[in-house]
Amino acid sequence: MTDLPTSSDVVVVGGGVIGMFIAFSLAEAGMKPLLLEARAFGGAVTGGSLAAIGTHMHGREEFDILAYARGRWRAFSDASQDRIEYNACGKMGFILNDAELAAGKSLVAQEKSQGARSELLTPEQARLHEPLLKGPILAATFDPDTATVNPFLAVRALMKAARKAGAQLRENTPVARVLSDAGLVTGVQTASGHCISAPHVVLACGPWTAKLAANFDINLSIVPRQAQCLASIRQPLGTLHKVISSCEAEGGVDSGYTQIQQCPSGQILFNTVTAPIPTPEGAEDRVGEVPPGFVADSVETLLKLFPALKSLPILRSWVRFEGVTPDARFLAGPLPTAGLFVCAGDNGSGFCRAPLLAQFIADGITGAGTLPDAMRRDTERLYNPFRFSEGHTA
Numbered sequence: 272m273t274d275l276p277t278s279s280d281v282v283v284v285g286g287g288v289i290g291m292f293i294a295f296s297l298a299e300a301g302m303k304p305l306l307l308e309a310r311a312f313g314g315a316v317t318g319g320s321l322a323a324i325g326t327h328m329h330g331r332e333e334f335d336i337l338a339y340a341r342g343r344w345r346a347f348s349d350a351s352q353d354r355i356e357y358n359a360c361g362k363m364g365f366i367l368n369d370a371e372l373a374a375g376k377s378l379v380a381q382e383k384s385q386g387a388r389s390e391l392l393t394p395e396q397a398r399l400h401e402p403l404l405k406g407p408i409l410a411a412t413f414d415p416d417t418a419t420v421n422p423f424l425a426v427r428a429l430m431k432a433a434r435k436a437g438a439q440l441r442e443n444t445p446v447a448r449v450l451s452d453a454g455l456v457t458g459v460q461t462a463s464g465h466c467i468s469a470p471h472v473v474l475a476c477g478p479w480t481a482k483l484a485a486n487f488d489i490n491l492s493i494v495p496r497q498a499q500c501l502a503s504i505r506q507p508l509g510t511l512h513k514v515i516s517s518c519e520a521e522g523g524v525d526s527g528y529t530q531i532q533q534c535p536s537g538q539i540l541f542n543t544v545t546a547p548i549p550t551p552e553g554a555e556d557r558v559g560e561v562p563p564g565f566v567a568d569s570v571e572t573l574l575k576l577f578p579a580l581k582s583l584p585i586l587r588s589w590v591r592f593e594g595v596t597p598d599a600r601f602l603a604g605p606l607p608t609a610g611l612f613v614c615a616g617d618n619g620s621g622f623c624r625a626p627l628l629a630q631f632i633a634d635g636i637t638g639a640g641t642l643p644d645a646m647r648r649d650t651e652r653l654y655n656p657f658r659f660s661e662g663h664t665a
């Protein structure tokens with residue numbers, strides 16, 4: 272016996288922030304989506320996230336899209352009766368050498384020209400924002416409008432809002448196959464063999480999305496990458512003030528040091544990311560540790576900048592898989608099998624984009640045009656799932 276329905280308007284596969292926002296947007300648009308999550312809602316990379324939201328250091332092309340998405344998070348937070356700890360704390364990117372300085376200057380100039388309040392700070396100005404930042408920096412980039420949310424509270428609020436708007440959500444329900452007939456999607460089959468008919472299916476399975484698409488000989492360019500987060504026991508609020516990252520221009524994710532911030536509960540979170548590594552079949556069931564030497568190198572960089580954090584007691588650490596694409600952007604849009612859509616490939620910043628992408632996918636399914644035309648065109652172009660294919664022209 273199962274309480275699963277036998278049909279639905281649209282099945283969303285994956286209950287991370289992306290799938291959840293898509294289910295919410297579809298329900299808001301008047302559809303009755305069914306979201307199926309293999310394990311626990313928000314339990315994969317979504318629940319392990321630092322969930323910073325903003326435009327800073329993401330480049331010119333995505334600036335308007337991210338500004339729009341940040342506005343939608345803000346609106347969701349304001350409209351939600353549930354607290355999601357939306358905290359417009361700002362973001363700082365530290366600069367350690369001349370190459371980063373040149374890149375930081377050009378980044379700030381570009382963002383300013385697009386309407387951001389970004390600035391280049393001297394080391395003294397940076398320390399006024401972050402008094403514990405003692406290490407040698409040449410300068411810092413700064414954006415006062417970057418925000419953070421609490422990923423668990425955000426997913427819970429989205430679940431509640433989606434259900435209220437008419438979505439059905441089921442966890443512990445892995446989808447084994449997407450079903451089709453004569454080039455049209457007809458539904459999904461769960462791992463327990465239950466079939467649900469649906470004219471639309473959205474694959475929002477994070478790093479594992481390519482698996483379900485492969486049944487259709489669709490090759491999606493997305494691979495898993497490990498990210499590790501260390502969390503301290505609670506510290507006095509105000510120990511850190513901003514989201515602090517390495518300047519993406521040089522090093523960035525490759526340098527291993529990606530982000531540190533204090534959350535409203537007082538915990539300090541520190542995030543490192545490895546390059547994509549080969550992941551064996553079933554890796555999602557047994558996430559391994561990031562190589563300890565790698566984490567040690569990242570911590571060393573952190574302690575050079577913030578020596579006062581040397582004795583910070585670590586409460587726990589977790590590792591998650593993120594989905595990575597060759598140009599660090601999502602794959603979002605329709606696939607060649609009519610009725611099949613993809614939205615995955617977070618590259619470590621999927622929280623930022625979730626509301627925009629959800630609206631884009633919901634528009635694609637309902638045919639409504641709720642996104643401004645220019646933004647829809649940019650989204651289609653930047654996140655085209657086949658932009659890496661031979662013969663594709665932008």
Ligand SMILES: Cc1cc2nc3c(=O)[nH]c(=O)nc-3n(C[C@H](O)[C@H](O)[C@H](O)COP(=O)(O)OP(=O)(O)OC[C@H]3O[C@@H](n4cnc5c(N)ncnc54)[C@H](O)[C@@H]3O)c2cc1C
Binds near residue numbers: 308311320444499618
């Ligand atoms: C330490 C860390 C820090 C981060 N910091 C930031 C940040 O500051 N800002 C930011 O924007 N982003 C950040 N990110 C990235 C962000 O968390 C992700 O981009 C986002 O959570 C991706 O969401 P998702 O829904 O695509 O993926 P997931 O959360 O992985 O969700 C996919 C879901 O699909 C399910 N699934 C898979 N296969 C199936 C199947 N066959 N059937 C049913 N369900 C299936 C999985 O169980 C999973 O729950 C960070 C990530 C980490 C790890």
